Amino acid sequence: MKKVKVLILRTAGTNCDYETQMAFELCGAFAERVHIDILIEKKNKIFKYDILAFPGGFSYGDDIASGKILSNEIKNKLGDIVKKFAMSGRPIIGICNGFQVFVKMGLLPDPNVFEQVSSLYYNDSGRFECRWVYVKIEKKTRSIWVKNLPEIISLPVAHGEGKFIPKNKNLLKVLSKNNQIVLKYSSKDGNIPKYPLDPNGSSEQIAAISNPEGNILGLMPHPERYIFALQHPNREGFDSKYGWGKIIFQNAVDFVK
Amino acid sequence: MNFKIEILTKKCFENSRGKNMLSKIYSMHINGIKKVEYSPLYVIGGNISFDEARIIAADLLSDKITETYAIAESDQHCKISSPILSMIEVWYKKNVTDTVSESIIKAVKDLGISKKFKIKTGHKYYLYGRISKAVLSRITTKLLANTLIQEYKIIK
Numbered sequence: 001m002k003k004v005k006v007l008i009l010r011t012a013g014t015n016c017d018y019e020t021q022m023a024f025e026l027c028g029a030f031a032e033r034v035h036i037d038i039l040i041e042k043k044n045k046i047f048k049y050d051i052l053a054f055p056g057g058f059s060y061g062d063d064i065a066s067g068k069i070l071s072n073e074i075k076n077k078l079g080d081i082v083k084k085f086a087m088s089g090r091p092i093i094g095i096c097n098g099f100q101v102f103v104k105m106g107l108l109p110d111p112n113v114f115e116q117v118s119s120l121y122y123n124d125s126g127r128f129e130c131r132w133v134y135v136k137i138e139k140k141t142r143s144i145w146v147k148n149l150p151e152i153i154s155l156p157v158a159h160g161e162g163k164f165i166p167k168n169k170n171l172l173k174v175l176s177k178n179n180q181i182v183l184k185y186s187s188k189d190g191n192i193p194k195y196p197l198d199p200n201g202s203s204e205q206i207a208a209i210s211n212p213e214g215n216i217l218g219l220m221p222h223p224e225r226y227i228f229a230l231q232h233p234n235r236e237g238f239d240s241k242y243g244w245g246k247i248i249f250q251n252a253v254d255f256v257k
Numbered sequence: 258m259n260f261k262i263e264i265l266t267k268k269c270f271e272n273s274r275g276k277n278m279l280s281k282i283y284s285m286h287i288n289g290i291k292k293v294e295y296s297p298l299y300v301i302g303g304n305i306s307f308d309e310a311r312i313i314a315a316d317l318l319s320d321k322i323t324e325t326y327a328i329a330e331s332d333q334h335c336k337i338s339s340p341i342l343s344m345i346e347v348w349y350k351k352n353v354t355d356t357v358s359e360s361i362i363k364a365v366k367d368l369g370i371s372k373k374f375k376i377k378t379g380h381k382y383y384l385y386g387r388i389s390k391a392v393l394s395r396i397t398t399k400l401l402a403n404t405l406i407q408e409y410k411i412i413k
Contacts, residue, residue, distance in 0.1 A: 060360045060363075060364075061356065061357070061360060063356070063357040063360035063361065064297075064317065064318060064357070064360070064361065064364070065320060068317070068320075068364075069360055069361075069363070069364045069367075072316070072317055072364050072367050072368065073364070073367045076367045076368060076369065077367060104320075116321045116322065117322070118322060119320050119321070119322035119323050121270065121273075121320065121322075121323045122273040122274060123273065124271065124273055125273070125277065126273035126274050126275075126276050126277025126278075126280075127277055163273075165270070165322055165323055166322075167322055
């Protein structure tokens, strides 16, 4: 059977690359951590991979704003190939800092446009928020990443700039109409949450979005930190061993197979 | 020529870093301040033209959705006539490493501007409320500036 290959892009300040690698490898993929300088030197190397992952962390120290310097670097030096990879329909995931990079370079919500039309801005609290929260999977989502999950799962968040802000109200309507909203922060029973379960004050409680086709996922929570039930504060999960975050990675690996 | 770039949160969005600072001021049991706004500051010097400074401000230093920017010749300040507004600028002291500026120099090259230039980063706080000079000084030295490595300028 084909071994699915995953490229995990890292740079100075990336700090969730090992966990992301482990999550994909647990799902049967071969995952490789590649420094951005290597990819800039050999751009076409990207097409040797089936899945592209932008892990969490504090790229370039989050200087200026979270993900800003990396998004600027990718847009100007790798924009053409990242867009081509995205348009090929291959799965791409941006977790936390990776999601911030996606929206700031315009890969999300629509790589066809490839312009920034939304942002992930400072949390309403004005400070870093780190805790387990509940997220609700939107029923109509076309994302290939969130199949086979219960309606509500818990995932950890850890960010200072996670408040999703669209350029205007019309964009929210478009995201909703195209079923691009993937996850929303939720209370345990599926209602609209209040702080601290709503960690940042995002528009419409948005925690994750996809492109219209559903192969690109950007999310603020960290599924790679919940691949084992043991990682959950109440040891919850499935098959008495795994965490629900594992399913997210498994979905992409199975999609490629 | 040096250009001073100030990044401003658009009025329709909450200045959450200012709000967070206000809660810290309240935690010091100081009640005269009603609102705080925060703006990052940058001074770019060297061969950078005004147009290049504008590109750097628009494409790199500010967020296209939530922020806007103002560019002035360095050390120009707007005059404040309001008795309830104080402005404080905080900058690193000379010889203190400014790591953010090093990242910006890399990012400006990524933008395609290859000229040599220097940049320094700072912070600006707008404090709205009636407070004495002594209280303002206390807020500044206890909360806004780390006087070991930073210097501040109160503009009032």
